[in-house]
Every structure is written in structure tokens, then in C-alpha cells.
Amino acid sequence: MSTQVEPGAENQAFHGGEMVQMSPLDQMRHSAAHIMAAAVLEMFPDARFAYGPPIENGYYYDFELPRSLTPEDFAEIEERMARLMKADDPFVREELSREQALKLFADQPYKVETINDLPESATISTYQVGQFTDLCRGPHVPSSGGVGRVKLLSVAAAYWKGDEKRQQLQRLYATAWPTQQELDDYLWRLEEAKKRDHRRIGRDQGLFMTSEQVGGGLVIWLPKGATIRRELENFIVRAEARAGYQHVYSPHIAKIDLYKTSGHWQHYRDSMYAPIKIDEEEYILRPMNCPHHIIAYKHDLHSYRELPLRLAELGTVYRYEKSGELTGMSRVRGFTINDAHIFCRPDQLRDEFVRVVELIQELYQAVGFRDYVYRVSLRDPADTEKYVGGDEMWAVAEDAIRDALDSIDAEYEEAVGEAAFYGPKLDIMVRDVLGREFAASTNQVDLYLPERFDLEYVDADGSRQRPAMIHRAPIGSLERFFAFLTEQHAGAFPVWLSPVQAVVIPIADRHAAYAETVAATLRAENLRVEVDIRSERMQHKIRDAQMQKTPYMLVVGDREAEAGAAAVRLRDGTDLKAQPLDEVIRLIGTDIREHR
Ligand SMILES: [Zn+2]
Ligand SMILES: [Zn+2]
Numbered sequence: 001m002s003t004q005v006e007p008g009a010e011n012q013a014f015h016g017g018e019m020v021q022m023s024p025l026d027q028m029r030h031s032a033a034h035i036m037a038a039a040v041l042e043m044f045p046d047a048r049f050a051y052g053p054p055i056e057n058g059y060y061y062d063f064e065l066p067r068s069l070t071p072e073d074f075a076e077i078e079e080r081m082a083r084l085m086k087a088d089d090p091f092v093r094e095e096l097s098r099e100q101a102l103k104l105f106a107d108q109p110y111k112v113e114t115i116n117d118l119p120e121s122a123t124i125s126t127y128q129v130g131q132f133t134d135l136c137r138g139p140h141v142p143s144s145g146g147v148g149r150v151k152l153l154s155v156a157a158a159y160w161k162g163d164e165k166r167q168q169l170q171r172l173y174a175t176a177w178p179t180q181q182e183l184d185d186y187l188w189r190l191e192e193a194k195k196r197d198h199r200r201i202g203r204d205q206g207l208f209m210t211s212e213q214v215g216g217g218l219v220i221w222l223p224k225g226a227t228i229r230r231e232l233e234n235f236i237v238r239a240e241a242r243a244g245y246q247h248v249y250s251p252h253i254a255k256i257d258l259y260k261t262s263g264h265w266q267h268y269r270d271s272m273y274a275p276i277k278i279d280e281e282e283y284i285l286r287p288m289n290c291p292h293h294i295i296a297y298k299h300d301l302h303s304y305r306e307l308p309l310r311l312a313e314l315g316t317v318y319r320y321e322k323s324g325e326l327t328g329m330s331r332v333r334g335f336t337i338n339d340a341h342i343f344c345r346p347d348q349l350r351d352e353f354v355r356v357v358e359l360i361q362e363l364y365q366a367v368g369f370r371d372y373v374y375r376v377s378l379r380d381p382a383d384t385e386k387y388v389g390g391d392e393m394w395a396v397a398e399d400a401i402r403d404a405l406d407s408i409d410a411e412y413e414e415a416v417g418e419a420a421f422y423g424p425k426l427d428i429m430v431r432d433v434l435g436r437e438f439a440a441s442t443n444q445v446d447l448y449l450p451e452r453f454d455l456e457y458v459d460a461d462g463s464r465q466r467p468a469m470i471h472r473a474p475i476g477s478l479e480r481f482f483a484f485l486t487e488q489h490a491g492a493f494p495v496w497l498s499p500v501q502a503v504v505i506p507i508a509d510r511h512a513a514y515a516e517t518v519a520a521t522l523r524a525e526n527l528r529v530e531v532d533i534r535s536e537r538m539q540h541k542i543r544d545a546q547m548q549k550t551p552y553m554l555v556v557g558d559r560e561a562e563a564g565a566a567a568v569r570l571r572d573g574t575d576l577k578a579q580p581l582d583e584v585i586r587l588i589g590t591d592i593r594e595h596r
Contacts, residue, residue, distance in 0.1 A: 022054065022139060025178075029054035031091065031129075031140040032081075032147045032176040033061045038132035039080035040065075040172070043073075049134070050110040050160060050169055057186065058175035062158055064110075069170055074152040077172075081150055088145030089130040093138060096124055101135065110160060111135045149183040150176045153190075189434045196434075198486035199328035205491055205499075205548055208329060208482075217326040217333035219479060224499035227528065228485075229478055231497050233314055235366060236338050236475060243359055245312040245340055250292035252316055256282040261452055262291045271319040289315035290446075290471060293341040294453050302457045307467060308344035308352055314478070315339045329483040338475035343455065343467045346396050349445065352470055353404030353426065356443050360428055360474045364440075366595040367485060368494055372430040372440070374410050376401050379424065380417035387421050389447030397445040397468070398424045422448035430484070438484045443472040492549040492571060495591035502588060503550045504531045504566070505541045507557035514561040518554060518581060525585050546571055552588055 022030065033052030036059075041047055044065050052061030063069075096104070098115060101124045105111035114135060115124065127136045129144050141147060151174060158171035177183040194200070202208045207225030210218065221229055237247060256275050259265040264272065268287055275282040286292070293311045302309060316336045325331050342352050357374075364372060378398050379387045387394065401424055405412045412426075419425060423445035430440045446469040449455075456464045475481045485493070495501055502522060506515040512533055519529045532541045538555065545553045554566035559578065566584055568576035579587070590596075 026054040027139050028141050028147055028178070029059040029176045031144070032150050032174065033059040034091070034127065034129055034132065034134055034136070034140065035081050035084050035144055035147060036077065036150075036152075036172065036174055037061050037063075037134060038084055038130060039077045041132060042080055043076065048108055048110060051114070052134075058153065058173060060171050060173045062110075062160070062169040062171050064167060064169050069155045069172060071155075078150065078152055084130055085144045085147050085150075087130060088143050090143045091138075091140040092128045094126050094128065096126065098124060101126070104133070105135060148176055148178040149180050150174060151183060151187065193434055193436075193487075196487040196490045197328075198330070198483040201486050201491040202328065207486070207499075210328075215333070216323050217321055217331070219329055219332055219334075225482070227499040228493060228497050229482065232367075232475065232478065232481075233338075236363060237312075237314070239359055239362055240310075240312050240340065243310075243355055244308075245310040247312050248293065248296055250289070250296070250313060250315065252318070253283045253285055254292065256284050258291045258295070259284055259286075262288075262294075262449060263452055264288060264291070273318055273320060285318040286315075287317055287319050289313060289317060289337060289339045290341055290449060291453075293339075294449060294455065297341075297343050297455060298453065302343070302467075304345060304457055304459050304465070307457060308342050308348050310340055310342045312338075312340035329479040329486075332477075332479050335477040335479040337473050337477055339471070339473050342470040342472065343450075343457075344470070345457075345465070346393070346400075346468045349397060349400035349468055349470070350403045350407075353401050353443070354407055356470070356472050356474070357404060357408060357410065357426075360441055363474050364428075364430070366494070367497070368489065368595075369430045369440070371432075372428050374405055374412035375415055375427045375429055376405070376412050377415045377418035377420075377425045377427065379419045383417070387419070388451070389423070393447050394424070397447065401426050401445070420444065422446050430488075432484070432488050439476075440481065440484065441472075441474050441476050443470065445470055490549075492551075494595055495551045495588065496593075496595055498549070498551050499528065500530050500548070500550050501528045501592075502530075502552035502554055502584075503541075503545045503548075504529060504554045504556060505538060505545070506531070506533065507538050507555060509535070511556050511558070511561060515556050518556060518566055521581050522585060522588075525589070527585070527588055542569065546573075551591070552584070554584065 030053060033054070037049050037052055040061070040063055041049070046066060048064040050062035050064070052059060101115050102112060104126070105115065118124065124135070125137060126133050127138060127140060153173045153175060156171050156173065158169050160166040160169055175183070175186060177186060202225065205224060206222050207228070208222055209220050210216065211220065214220065240247070253276065256265060264287060272287045273285045275284050293313070296311055297309060314336050316334060318334045321331055321333055326333070344352055379394055384391070425442055425444040427439050428441040429437045431437055450466050450469050455467050455469070457467050459465045504515040504518050506512050515531045515533070519531045522529045532545070534541065542553055542555070549571055551571055553569040555569065556566050560566050563578065563580070565578045565580050567578045568584060568587070570576065
């Protein structure tokens with residue numbers, strides 16, 4: 001995703017905190033942060049510096065400076081860094097008493113606060129490289145020459161200790177790599193990621209919007225984005241119907257007691273919104289669809305013969321996200337899950353997982369995801385206390401997932417100790433063209449909710465038994481999936497998903513009537529067609545259609561009108577020359593059917 005990875009709280013205490021485990025690459029990047037701070041201090045001797053940890057793909061350092069840094073400053077900082085690295089000064093560690101440290105950093109309030117926050121027993125150390133000394137635990141590369149190739153990337157506002165009530169600082173982001181080639185590759189990926197950013201493509205193609213008047217993280221799908229979503233929804237609903245799912249609709253709110261029974265109110269409250277009072281009773285915007293589906297299951301007494309019962313819904317949920325973390329479609333406050341809950345006998349879990357995986361494969365094939373891995377999250381056998389459900393049920397559930405994957409020869413990773421407290425799960429991680437991993441789908445066995453809701457079925461001998469339950473969502477959140485899909489295809493969606501499958505481009509005004517005829521003919525075949533009647537030149541219109549990633553451009557002039565044809569161009573530049581309209585319809589129809 002295009003989300004900038006913000007450092008977690010674990011980085012906050014980096015300087016002066018306990019010695020952290022750092023990979024050699026992180027050590028090098030963190031060392032680069034020292035050198036960057038040294039360069040900034042050369043330029044601004046009065047600067048106050050806060051801390052500078054490595055992060056994914058780079059590092060940053062926070063400063064309080066007399067003026068705002070601009071990208072124009074980057075070249076000078078990089079030049080100064082290059083000189084410091086060329087000097088190849090050693091990183092020299094020194095241990096000192098609290099009093100000595102407080103004296104040394106007397107004019108550096110962030111360092112003073114960090115020192116004062118250290119436990120009595122802490123060893124306080126500094127590292128000096130060249131003229132620059134920083135409070136730090138290390139480790140670093142041996143000398144400044146050990147830092148590879150660096151590049152400053154951006155500057156952003158950040159609060160001291162991430163606290164909005166504290167001083168606002170300037171966070172200088174940068175990256176460092178062992179070789180120039182690796183740096184160049186990374187900068188290319190960064191540039192490519194910007195081009196593919198779903199927020200940018202969403203704006204350029206008019207796919208979705210957010211508005212301050214509606215509220216942050218509350219997405220409006222514009223007609224073109226809504227078309228893509230509807231196609232996805234139709235696809236998955238039909239595939240589910242073929243796979244034996246039954247679809248339901250349920251409301252977005254319910255009484256708070258429902259979520260007390262489910263345990264969400266107790267365990268998931270940080271992600272839930274405040275209750276709504278209706279006629280003296282408290283209701284809640286649902287953060288999950290499961291309780292509604294469980295109530296639907298309980299509506300009838302089920303015989304073992306009816307199982308598995310698969311209740312599905314494109315269910316909208318609302319979860320709290322901090323305003324600073326809201327991002328386009330990928331981090332939102334309300335979203336729709338392609339959800340289903342499967343109620344089955346424990347001995348049916350394996351076959352159900354096989355079917356879930358087959359459904360996911362069918363979906364990924366259609367949307368063009370080729371590179372993905374299965375990850376099975378298991379409980380930690382050394383720490384069974386923190387999980388609900390007995391050993392036997394865990395063994396049944398974990399084996400069901402493994403056996404299902406084995407039976408279809410799927411390779412998978414096992415993540416021991418990564419299971420939720422209520423059951424093992426199967427995640428599918430899709431890798432995008434830039435090598436980034438995206439958790440596209442989560443499928444979870446639940447050993448908890450059937451107990452909480454006292455679910456039953458009537459077995460062959462007439463006894464009441466507890467069903468097993470699976471939460472599964474091949475698409476996951478439609479919003480997040482859409483963001484990933486957009487970036488994966490760089491906005492050039494497969495034809496079946498393209499909001500405009502063909503644009504008809506009349507060469508001159510006098511061809512407008514024929515262009516409309518062509519469009520009407522294609523629309524009669526349920527194709528999505530627009531006519532570009534602007535008074536721009538033809539080449540300009542073709543360029544615009546290519547920018548919009550429209551799969552088919554149908555250019556029409558005198559000759560085409562006479563022949564009942566259209567000159568076909570594809571978005572990749574391929575020129576198929578004039579084709580009869582029947583052939584055009586056949587070409588587009590084949591792409592749609594084959595999900596190209
Ligand atoms: Zn350090
Ligand atoms: Zn669920």
C-alpha cells in the first residue's frame with residue numbers, strides 16, 4: 001500500500017532505551033541517521049535534536065530548527081553527509097554517569113527528558129562520530145565510511161513523543177542502501193509506487209472521493225469506482241452461490257447487549273464507536289457482521305443434515321481509526337466486507353477450507369493476482385493458557401487447515417503463536433509488482449463464539465452438538481481490496497472491471513452521429529461505452545483515453561461509418577485497424593469472459 005510506514009511506539013524510546021536487536025542494514029541506516037544529524041547541526045548550530053531510528057526502507061531524525069527545512073536544503077545536507085562519510089571517522093562509544101550526561105546535553109531538552117526518563121539502573125552511553133555526539137545505545141557501523149549510499153526523501157511534521165500536545169518537530173526522512181544499485185532500485189520502486197498510488201489514480205480517473213463535510217475515512221464511491229465495485233460484488237456473490245452460500249442482508253446497528261454476548265464490547269471496544277441511544281436502549285454501529293449471522297443461524301434449530309450452513313453478506317461495518325492514520329481507501333472508518341460465516345460439523349472443517357481456498361483462487365485468477373502465499377497461524381503449544389477451546393478442538397481445527405492446503409498441493413508457511421485466542425486462521429498474502437505484501441484475505445476458525453452464543457445442531461442420534469464456525473472473506477474489505485487492485489494494475493483494470501470498456505472517438509464533428517450509433521450498438525450488448533464528443537483533436541482524445549487506461553479506443557471517420565466499422569486501438573498502443581462492429585463486440589466480450 002502507499003501508506004507511509006510510521007514508526008510504532010517501540011521507536012519512541014529508541015535513543016537511551018534498552019539495547020535493541022538491529023539487523024546489519026538497520027545498524028547502517030541508524031548510523032546514517034547520526035551522520036544526517038551531524039550535517040544538520042553543522043548547518044544549524046542551535047538545532048535541537050530528538051531521536052533518529054531506522055524504519056522500514058530507511059531512517060529519520062526529528063529536529064527542532066529555527067526555520068522549516070525545504071527540499072532545497074536536501075542537496076546541502078547530502079553534501080555535508082558525503083564529506084562526513086568520506087572522513088571515515090569511527091563511532092566512539094562512551095559510558096557516563098547521569099550527571100555527566102545531563103551536563104553534556106544541558107542545551108538539548110529532548111535529550112535531557114530522555115535521560116530523566118531512563119530507569120535508575122540504566123547504563124547511559126553516547127556515541128561520537130567526528131564532532132557530533134549523540135545519546136545512544138547503539139549499535140552502529142564501525143565508522144562513518146561504513147554507511148552506504150544515502151538519499152534524503154522528505155520532511156514532515158511530527159510531535160515529540162507522538163503527542164499532539166508536545167512540541168512540533170520536523171521529521172527528516174531518508175533512505176540508505178549498501179550500494180548505488182540498491183539505492184537506485186529503491187528510488188525506482190518509490191517513484192513507481194507514487195505513480196500507482198490509488199489515491200492519485202482514484203482522483204485522475206474519478207473513482208472515489210472523501211469530503212470534510214462527510215467526514216474523514218468515510219468514502220464515497222463515484223460512478224466509475226462504483227461500477228468496479230459492483231462488478232466485484234456480482235462476481236463474488238455468483239461464485240459464492242455456486243459454492244453453496246446463502247446470502248442475507250442485516251442492519252448496520254444492533255443492541256449493545258449483542259456485542260456483550262459476542263465479547264466484542266469487552267475485547268474490541270477501542271475499535272468501536274460510542275453507543276447510540278434509541279428509546280432508552282443503547283445500540284452500537286457494528287464493527288463485525290458475525291453476531292447478526294449467528295442470530296440468523298439461531299433462528300432455526302438445525303439438523304446435522306443441513307450443515308454446512310454458509311451465510312454470506314456484503315456486510316458494512318464501522319471501526320474506529322485515528323484521524324492521522326486514515327488513508328484513501330486503504331484505511332477508512334466504514335467499509336464493506338465480503339463476509340460469510342460457515343457453520344459446520346468439526347469433521348467438515350477440512351472440506352470447507354478446501355472450498356474457501358478454491359473460491360479465493362477463482363477470485364484471484366479473475367482479478368489478475370498471480371503471486372501469493374498461504375500463511376497458517378497456529379497457537380503456541382507452549383502457552384495454551386491464553387487460548388480458548390480444548391486441545392482436541394485446536395488439533396482438529398489446525399489439521400483441517402493444513403490438510404485442506406495439502407490436498408490441493410498448496411505451499412504454505414506456518415506461523416506458530418500467531419493464531420487469535422479463539423482459533424487458527426489462514427491468511428493469503430498477495431505480493432504486488434513492487435514486492436510489497438498485502439494481507440488480502442483472512443479465514444478464521446472460531447472456537448469461541450459458538451460457545452458464547454450456545455450454538456447447537458441436532459446430530460443423527462438426536463443429541464445436541466456444538467457446530468464449528470469459520471469466518472471467511474476472500475475479498476476482505478472491498479475498500480482495501482480496491483486500493484490494492486488499483487495499485488497492482490496501476491489503474492489499468494482488467495476489461496471486465498473497467499468502468500469504461502470502450503470510448504468511441506469521432507474524427508470530426510460530422511462523425512458524431514455515427515459514433516453515437518456505435519456506442520448504442522455496444523451498449524445493447526451490455527458493454528460500458530462512452531463517446532468523446534469534445535472538440536479536441538483526435539490524437540488528443542486518444543492520449544486522454546490512454547491516460548484513463550480505457551481498454552478499447554474506437555476511432556470512427558468517413559470510412560468506418562460507410563463500412564459499419566471502427567478503427568480499434570488498445571490502451572497498450574496496439575493498433576488493430578478497422579474492424580466490423582460484430583468483431584469489436586466479440587473481442588471485448590472475449591476479454592470480459594476470460595477476465596483479461
Ligand atoms: Zn545511535
Ligand atoms: Zn465474522
